[in-house]
Amino acid sequence: MHFSISTDQRGFTLVEAIIVIVITGILAVVAASFISRPIEQYRDLSRRAELTESANSAIRRMSRDLHLAxxxxxxxxxxxxxxxLITKDGGRYRAAEPGNVMQFDSTSGTKFDVIGPLNSAPQVGDFIVVYNLGIPGADAYQASYRGIVGADSTNATINLSTAIQNPIESPAKRFFVLPGASxxxxxxxxxxxxxxxxxxxxxxxxxxxxxxxxxxxxxxxxxxxxxxxxxxxxxxxxxxxxxxxxxxxxxxxxxxxxxxxxxxxxxxxxxxxxxxx
Structure with a gap:
């Protein structure tokens, strides 16, 4: 019986292994440079989007309030x-009889009818302002130019516990309701x-x-x-x-x-x- 022994060796030499490791490392670095840049760009874009949304949200909120000024x-x-000064409602007051008429003497009087009912009845302590011009004598920042809503007011008739002093008549017969609390x-x-x-x-x-x-x-x-x-x-x-x-x-x-x-x-x-x- 005869046996033949092959002397062929299969596998990597140490030099080949080192070359493969080096090439793999180079490829990994190149691939990482291509991948990291889009990731950074995505993060930058996300930060800009968050900042834009924050600014937009603030401007929308301010615009909504300012439209009620x-x-x-x-x-x-x-x-x-x-x-x-922010408003909560507004309407037109009765300027001629019959009914409860808004007065324009030394005071506004303490009771007037609303032409076309308000969305809801004013609350006790709310303010009533007529023809604010923001100038001396017609300035709602002055307490004397704000009427104060009293008890038993409805969305059709408003009672004032404190009348407006020396009010100026509105050409459009308009009045505004301001929240008494804020x-x-x-x-x-x-x-x-x-x-x-x-x-x-x-x-x-x-x-x-x-x-x-x-x-x-x-x-x-x-x-x-x-x-x-x-x-x-x-x-x-x-x-x-x-x-x-x-x-x-x-x-x-x-x-x-x-x-x-x-x-x-x-x-x-x-x-x-x-x-x-």
Missing amino acids: LPNSVRQADTTCVEF PAVSFVCQGVGSDNGNGTGRLYRVSNYAIVPALGTCPVLPEDTTQPLLAEHLSSCSFNYSSGVTERSAVLSISLGLLRSGESVNLYQDVNISNVP
């Missing part, structure tokens, strides 16, 4: 804040700037404070404030109000710049505000 009530201490609203930008590629400012909606007749400075809120936060990471923020006349709307220009992790977005919005009292 009492005509001629928007005012500014400086470009970092804006204040106005008629004044301010949008305030605070701490605006940047640090290490991130915006440091915040935008707040401030309410539930007493009406101040004289225009002062922008509110300064504490760090632990409970006022609603509309946006953060602000690197820039400004409000610019251009008052209109009774023939056209006023315009509030809002500019917001947000910065986060080096990504930035800037949004600009003009909000038309009716100043027809």
Whole structure:
């Protein structure tokens, strides 16, 4: 019996193994460079989308409130804040008999009928304003130019516990209802700037404070404030109000710049505000 032994060896040499490892490493580095860039781009895009949505959400909220502003009530201490009186309802008052007529002597009287019922009856303590012009003698920021709703008011007849002093008659016979609990609203930008590629400012909606007749400075809120936060990471923020006349709307220009992790977005919005009292 004869046996044949093959001396052929199969497998990798050490040199071949090293070459394969080196080539595989090079391919991995090249592949990683192609993969990491789209991933970074996706992250950047996500950050920009989040910033844009945050700014858009804040502007939508402010626009919604500003469309309810009492005509001629928007005012500014400086470009970092804006204040106005917000309305909850409005209608036309009865100007001639029969019925309870709105009076325009030294006071408005204490009872008047509504032409076309309101959506709901005003609450005790709500304010009634007629023909606010935002000037001395016709300024709703002055307590004497706001009537106060009393008991037993309905959506068709309103009783006033405190009459309006020296009211001016509205050519359109219009009146507005302001919420008694929180008629004044301010949008305030605070701490605006940047640090290490991130915006440091915040935008707040401030309410539930007493009406101040004289225009002062922008509110300064504490760090632990409970006022609603509309946006953060602000690197820039400004409000610019251009008052209109009774023939056209006023315009509030809002500019917001947000910065986060080096990504930035800037949004600009003009909000038309009716100043027809």
